[in-house]
Amino acid sequence: MSEQLENLNRLPLRDDLRGLTPYGAPQLDVPILLNVNENTHGLPEHVRRAIVAEVESAVGGLNRYPDREFTQLREKLARYLGHGLVPENIWAGNGSNEVLQQILQAFGGPGRTAMSFPPTYSMYPLLASGTGTAYVTGTREADFSLTPESAAAQIRAQAPNIIILCTPNNPTGTALGLDVIEAAYEAGEASNAIVVVDEAYAEFSHADTPSALQLLPGRERLIISRTMSKAFALAGARIGYLAAAPQIADALRLVRLPYHLSAITQATANAALTHADALLSNVEDIKGQRDRIVRELTDLGLDPAPSDANFVLFGGMENPRAVWEGLLEAGVLVRDIGIEGHLRVTAGTEAETDTFLTVLRSLLPA
Structure with a gap:
């Protein structure tokens, strides 16, 4: 040892x-x-200069706590995502891992279970463990695909409190059809399960691969998680976010640390979103x-x-x-x-x- x-x-x-x-x-x-x-x-280069300028402006107020509700960032993220979303639909954190952790803190915990379908993102069981949430797994086909029927049957059998679907899936790169997400959502109704669709790599999807964002209306238990680490080239800035019904953000306010998004983080993200076209x-x-x-x-x-x-x-x-x-x-x-x-x-x-x-x-x- x-x-x-x-x-x-x-x-x-x-x-x-x-x-x-x-x-x-x-x-x-x-x-x-x-x-x-x-x-x-x-x-x-011009985006780097814009971020530096925005951060320099924020530095003048570092003696004060940042905007706890990251109001401007939520407005910009809602506009970026489209789909009729408004700031009340948006939540953000220090990377999508923190956003996922907050979801597990709010809806998981001792006596509750989170379910996903390996091979998938290896942080899911670690986040579950860190929040005292039991982690259960489903299975995929040999080609890493998942059918609506299989997903629904496995979810009904496990009755989890949280379902995490990664699409495009890490580490396989394979995407789920919207029919799989719909089936998972319906199958989770019996256990009142939160369904998290982790779309960290959504911007890289083929043109004919739809986002689960279009499924949000009328589904208050559905959460779409995103990140600025990948397509926006901001892995070092640690900015993740989600779109969901407004009451999801209200739930996460109960578990977030005070002023969890620093003024520097907010400034970086706001400048990047102003130049989203260039970054993408x-x-x-x-x-x-x-x-x-x-x-x-x-x-x-x-x-x-x-x-x-x-x-x-x-x-x-x-x-x-x-x-x-x-x-x-x-x-x-x-x-x-x-x-x-x-x-x-x-x-x-x-x-x-x-x-x-x-x-x-x-x-x-x-």
């Missing part, structure tokens, strides 16, 4: 936290980072690189999953670990996400994609 673990075990840690390891992907210093689904394009201008290029990766991996005899996200999960390798290590040795970091026989790669710039594909070809049998 390591000294660090021994020191930890001497503390009166909660029993359900003993033996756990913190969430986190490897943070290695290599030239090409394609492992955590960041937007590798960065911020346009790289999305089509990223989607093009993603589709290129899918095509070229298929040509190489590998098995990429269809993706509506900014990443591609692929299998078909005899020794994925050796491929991962070979890519890393060449300065390309991708992600081993624990699905046997598979790796996941973020769609980066054209040059990054060129390097990834060139190195990958060299590592595969001739």
Whole structure:
């Protein structure tokens, strides 16, 4: 047993936290980072200047607490999402993980359960554990799809209090049809379940993949979670948000920490949303690189999953670990996400994609 673990075990840690390891992907210093689904394009210079100016203005008031209701940010997010949403439909936090945590704090807890369908985002069980919420799982088909009938049957059998549907799904990239979300919502009615649709990668979806935002009217238990980390290239700013019936935001006010969104965070997000078109201008290029990766991996005899996200999960390798290590040795970091026989790669710039594909070809049998 390591000294660090021994020191930890001497503390009166909660029993359900003993033996756990913190969430986190490897943070290695290599030239090409394609492992955590960041937007590798960065911020346009004029947007950087606009954010700096907005933050500088906010700095003059840092002796005061920030707007507790982040009023301007909610107005801008409502306009960005459209679908007839108003500020009362919007809530935000320090990354979508905090938003999800607040949902679990408000609607989960001891004696309650959250359900999702692995393989999916690995933070869901950790967030459940941290809030004392039991985590139960459903299953997907072999191709990572989920049908309305299967989702509904599994939800009725488990009767969870919270249902989390990730679409496009991380780490598979596969999207759910609106019929799956509708079926899940109806099946959750018996247990009065909150249904969270995690759309962190929604901006990268194919044109014919609809957002669950259009399902919000008349569904007070439905929540659509989003982030500015991916398409907006603001992973370092930690800004997540949701759209839902106004009473959902009222519930989250009961569990949020006071003044949880700093003035700096609000200023950054407000400036970014003012320049949303410029920040999202790289999305089509990223989607093009993603589709290129899918095509070229298929040509190489590998098995990429269809993706509506900014990443591609692929299998078909005899020794994925050796491929991962070979890519890393060449300065390309991708992600081993624990699905046997598979790796996941973020769609980066054209040059990054060129390097990834060139190195990958060299590592595969001739």
